[in-house]
Amino acid sequence: MEHAELTKKIDAYLEENWDAMVGDITTLVRIPSFEELDKKAEGAPFGPGPKAALTAALDLADSMGFTTHDAEGYIGFADFPGKSETQLGIIGHMDVVPAGPGWTYQPYEVTRKDGYLMGRGTLDDKGPSVMALHAMKFWKDQGVEFPYTIRFLFGANEESGMADVAYYHEHYEDPAFLFTPDAEFPVCYGEKGGFDGTITSKPIEECARVIVEFEGGAATNAVPGIAHAVVKAEAKELPNTDRITVTEAGPGLARLEAAGKGAHASTPDEGINAIGLLVDYLLEQGLCGTDERAFLELDQKLLNHTDGGGVGIKTEDEYFGPLTVIGGTIALKDNCFVQTLDSRFPTSITGDDIMERVGSLVGEVGGTFENTLLMVPFLVKPDSPVIQALLNAYNEATGEDAKPFTMGGGTYAREFKSGASFGPEKPWVKNPEWVGMMHGPDEGVSEDLLKQSFKIYALTLDKLMQLDLK
Missing domain, CATH: 3.40.630.10 (Zn peptidases)
Structure with a gap:
């Protein structure tokens, strides 16, 4: 015809x-x-x-x-x-x-x-x-x-x-x-390939922690738009920022609320990670103990580099362009910080590579790393x-x-x-x-x-x- x-x-x-x-x-x-x-x-x-x-x-x-x-x-x-x-x-x-x-x-x-x-x-x-x-x-x-x-x-x-x-x-x-x-x-x-993982810190007893609560994100595959933490500190002594609000949470406790911008994990540049905002703030204000700091510094490397450069997985290929990675959710469970991540990766890296490189960094701070989902490109x-x-x-x-x-x-x-x-x-x-x-x-x-x-x-x-x- x-x-x-x-x-x-x-x-x-x-x-x-x-x-x-x-x-x-x-x-x-x-x-x-x-x-x-x-x-x-x-x-x-x-x-x-x-x-x-x-x-x-x-x-x-x-x-x-x-x-x-x-x-x-x-x-x-x-x-x-x-x-x-x-x-x-x-x-x-x-x-x-x-x-x-x-x-x-x-x-x-x-x-x-x-x-x-x-x-x-x-x-x-x-x-x-x-x-x-x-x-x-x-x-x-x-x-x-x-x-x-x-x-x-x-x-x-x-x-x-x-x-x-x-x-x-x-x-x-x-x-x-x-x-x-x-x-x-x-x-x-x-x-792109898909890799979901869970980073779990080593147990940190509450008596050794400055952070009492830490929660953010609703899904592993989305840049979190909101997150909050409760820390052992006087709220009046902590500054507000353009995206973090500090309020009292009880005697000697301050609540930190971060307002980021949500986005799909495949387009992280369109969002602002609220967990990352809190991690930066906690480190800048010294609101962490020694073991907490070790975990937060690792988390910062993950959250502040959506191309994977912070955790050694930055790469790209001719078909898919650059790898992306985000931290989707965080929580405190059984005295451990639990951070999920979502990576969309090209043909120039494998799930095993991601597991090995990120897992090595997590191991250096005494934590564990688990792969929860893997899809090849x-x-x-x-x-x-x-x-x-x-x-x-x-x-x-x-x-x-x-x-x-x-x-x-x-x-x-x-x-x-x-x-x-x-x-x-x-x-x-x-x-x-x-x-x-x-x-x-x-x-x-x-x-x-x-x-x-x-x-x-x-x-x-x-x-x-x-x-x-x-």
């Missing part, structure tokens, strides 16, 4: 089906599909919400004429058979994070306002998944028989550990190539035919001359032998202030962005089918 004729047919499909496509998104958004393990049951391993959303997605695919299968509630799929059993995969997820507080709109309903769809999952990932599924239906409606089978995978546990994909790998072969509409355009061809070369097919489809649909990129975050793509994350977000396009981000209140997405995503995915399927995927 000639390009002009194809784009005309894609536009016609959109015009004829757009309201129905929004209705399909609405059907899925109405299901509060967050994980509830205390309510799990046979056939619903992640609770009733993910199961209901998975069922609704499979029903939708079935109504389009695709062959569907529910794999015991872990994951489901819809097949568009081709001339061969070689599969091209698409994977989206039907689970969401809980709504949480702060919503202006109904979280589990689609509200259409000024060209935007508001509701939990409209962006992550029900809206984009519906676009990709309709791109598959578009080609089915054309009556074509592709050389490869398209398998659309509906995940049910992306937000809480990806046990859905683990189950799939135990029972099925990977597609030859797969993309997920759950990140950013133009196309992400690689994801995921990479499909940017000049590979599959990545170029996605990129060309994007550029044709948008008229841009965009280039592929890598990122520090993680998606379904890295869980398969060959894959990419592919839209729909465009971080350089700013939404109105009343439109929230994924995982936050008032999550929303532009209808125009979803329409363009559909066009891109429809073009992409055509281009991928012209490749040798065997």
Whole structure:
């Protein structure tokens, strides 16, 4: 089919089906599909919400004429058979994070306002998944028989550990190539490795400590925006700073509250680490004993150098650029300081290297270092035919001359032998202030962005089918 004729047919499909496509998104958004393990049951391993959303997605695919299968509630799929059993995969997820507080709109309903769809999952990932599924239906409606089978995978546990994909790998072969509409355009061809660890100081009895409490951060994978400590000192003798407030916490005790700026661990330069602010303050004001100082000086090396230079793991490569590392949470447990860290690393270092170098420094102050999560870097070369097919489809649909990129975050793509994350977000396009981000209140997405995503995915399927995927 000639390009002009194809784009005309894609536009016609959109015009004829757009309201129905929004209705399909609405059907899925109405299901509060967050994980509830205390309510799990046979056939619903992640609770009733993910199961209901998975069922609704499979029903939708079935109504389009695709062959569907529910794999015991872990994951489901819809097949568009081709001339061969070689599969091209698409994977989206039907689970969401809980709504949480702060919503202006109904979280589990689609509200259409000024060209935007508001509701939990409209962006992550029900809206984009519906676009990709309709791109598959578009080609089915054309009556074509592709050389490869398209398998659309509906995940049910992306937000809480990806046990859905683990189950799939135990029972099925990977597609030859797969993309997920759950990140950013133009196309992400690689994801940094991930290393989470826990530094635990040697026990320091309270009688030998100046620090009575130390707590900060909510997650290992986020730059903490707030932290506090309680120390044995007179509050009136300690100075406030632009980011640290000192108040009395009882006789001979002072409470220090640090106000940083939160950010994702993959983009630490966008944040200000509140734990790091407190560590600097405690050292500057001498609010620590000998053993505490040894730990704090080590922690300072970690927290003040997000490129890893402070703890000997600074490195970069041609695909991913520099390593990043942050300290996500800190707490006092059983007389020990416990600091978690998150590193996103390129191909020029390994998890074993990180373990050895950081572990050596921790050992010098009598502490222990544990690796709690390890993911190797995921990479499909940017000049590979599959990545170029996605990129060309994007550029044709948008008229841009965009280039592929890598990122520090993680998606379904890295869980398969060959894959990419592919839209729909465009971080350089700013939404109105009343439109929230994924995982936050008032999550929303532009209808125009979803329409363009559909066009891109429809073009992409055509281009991928012209490749040798065997």
